[in-house]
Amino acid sequence: MSSTTTATTPTTPANAPKGQPMFSTRLALPVLDRLQERLRDRMIEAGFDAILTDSPEDVAYLTGFFHHPCERPVAVWLGADGERVLLVPELERENAERQHARAELVSYPEFPGVVPPFRALSQRVGSAGRFGPTGRVGFSTSMTWERQAAAMAEFDGARFEATDLVTVARFVKLPEEIELHAEAARITDLMLDSGVALIRDAIASGGRMPSEAELASHVGGVGVSTMYAEHDDVVVVSPLAGGLVYAGANSAYPHGLPSGYRLQPGDTFMLSLGCAVGGRFVEGERTFVLGEPTADQRRYHDAVREAQAIGGAAIRPGVECRSVNATCLQVIQDAGLGQFLRHRQGHGIGLGMHEPPWLEGGDATLLEPGMIVSNEPGIYIPGHAGYRISDSMVVTEDGSRPLTAFPRGLDVCAIEL
Known part of the structure; x- marks a missing residue:
């Protein structure tokens, strides 16, 4: 499926019955951009420099990437500076590419890993002094304590605060x-x-x-x-x-x-x-x-x-x-x-x-x-x-x-x- 197909414009795949359009179930990349921008506006208004969420629903909402959740972390980092990073285990990289995930992909080899998974994310977006003036990072309220601790350990000086910004952003549908x-x-x-x-x-x-x-x-x-x-x-x-x-x-x-x-x-x-x-x-x-x-x-x-x-x-x-x-x-x-x-x-x-x-x-x-x-x-x-x-x-x-x-x-x- 083309990555620019919208949910309101059916396409006709090669295996479709002749003359019968098929309903497209994937949101177009510009639609995902609008969803991210709405959240970024809320984030900036609330004074956050970034949002981190590992909720499978939030990941799908923000990037269009659907996955089978397991012990291996998958998370989205959305920065006030425009950065959008999707952290995935290496075994999910091709799957994320196939689904045209709307974010830069950063992967880690395995879980629990010789190197902690969230370190790959911190190495990409930097420490608190590099990704924003206050170092305030909002994390989703559904994030387990184990995941919170693992993420916090990799961002020196960051001020992590629980927030429902993503949840509230999802209330109103495009x-x-x-x-x-x-x-x-x-x-x-x-x-x-x-x-x-x-x-x-x-x-x-x-x-x-x-x-x-x-x-x-x-x-x-x-x-x-x-x-x-x-x-x-x-x-x-x-x-x-x-x-x-x-x-x-x-x-x-x-x-x-x-x-x-x-x-x-x-x-x-x-x-x-x-x-x-x-x-x-x-x-x-x-x-x-x-x-x-x-x-x-x-x-x-x-x-x-x-x-x-x-x-x-x-x-x-x-x-x-x-x-x-x-x-x-x-x-x-x-x-x-x-x-x-x-x-x-x-x-x-x-x-x-x-x-x-x-x-x-x-x-x-x-x-x-x-x-x-x-x-x-x-x-x-x-x-x-x-x-x-x-x-x-x-x-x-x-x-x-x-x-x-x-x-x-x-x-x-x-x-x-």
């Missing part, structure tokens, strides 16, 4: 990033469709209902195969596509894992799915009823559906996350179902499936256009089932809109037997 999220939403909707189709096919054939595990395997396979068929350079992250599938009483556990339980007539069941395109995640969750819903099932589902609709309308620029959360969850409280709440309304989504800001009572972050958050109120009735509906929402100039589009109401989500 249009090119939103294009990737939108494509992930399209595939998530296809996965939801495929899960329902598998169940309907079983009903029509008179065969056994699928198990939770079989459903999870099926929808994940649909997501992954769609990407490899329609995308010209699949960025592999974990998870690439899939999610949680649970039915009946199992769904009363908010993050329960799929089991061998087979769906039964009358079950409430949940497809909690998502995928990542270009490393950018989306989630889409729907709650279904297998057969004619009972009065209780309708009451529970309708309450969550109303909370999700009102909560979605509350997601607007200039509103505090905690206020949106309160508006959404109050609907469930007013319905007399507050005792079944187990979690907040939602969370930020980006290069992580769960990342800040949080739609929760303790987060006063103001929403801004370009942010993407989940809107996923849920209730969980022990011994019966859980009910949760989720869309990934992008904040717009005058409100918000869902990226995922699969129907939400019981008129579609009740499956006839």
Whole structure:
């Protein structure tokens, strides 16, 4: 793939079906430059001379390099003076070159190494007196103490300070990033469709209902195969596509894992799915009823559906996350179902499936256009089932809109037997 291909301009690789463009999942180098420049502006305003981060998500965000994290450090150094250096083990150098990593590559032989890995970085960017007037280096708050100590030991005189500058910079997505999220939403909707189709096919054939595990395997396979068929350079992250599938009483556990339980007539069941395109995640969750819903099932589902609709309308620029959360969850409280709440309304989504800001009572972050958050109120009735509906929402100039589009109401989500 050309390094100048953007996420909004499909290319047609040699192996693509004739006349069918493939979706490009890699951000163009000028887009990565803009992401770096936004962070550099924040860094300078905060008085830092450099930022050091070893978070795999931050590395991908700033340089476009996706890797399998392990004990070998991979880190980005972004200097106020314009320097951008990617520290990699030598075994990753060619991989970084192949992905057109937007930084100067500096490698070290091995870990733990005769020479410490961060020494290669310090030898390239210099001591505190060489890389800035104050020697202030911000490091990501996710950096382990072991990594912090290893880095600090190699920069004489530097003042290392924890900072969330990179995390906050990632809150607001560029249009090119939103294009990737939108494509992930399209595939998530296809996965939801495929899960329902598998169940309907079983009903029509008179065969056994699928198990939770079989459903999870099926929808994940649909997501992954769609990407490899329609995308010209699949960025592999974990998870690439899939999610949680649970039915009946199992769904009363908010993050329960799929089991061998087979769906039964009358079950409430949940497809909690998502995928990542270009490393950018989306989630889409729907709650279904297998057969004619009972009065209780309708009451529970309708309450969550109303909370999700009102909560979605509350997601607007200039509103505090905690206020949106309160508006959404109050609907469930007013319905007399507050005792079944187990979690907040939602969370930020980006290069992580769960990342800040949080739609929760303790987060006063103001929403801004370009942010993407989940809107996923849920209730969980022990011994019966859980009910949760989720869309990934992008904040717009005058409100918000869902990226995922699969129907939400019981008129579609009740499956006839």
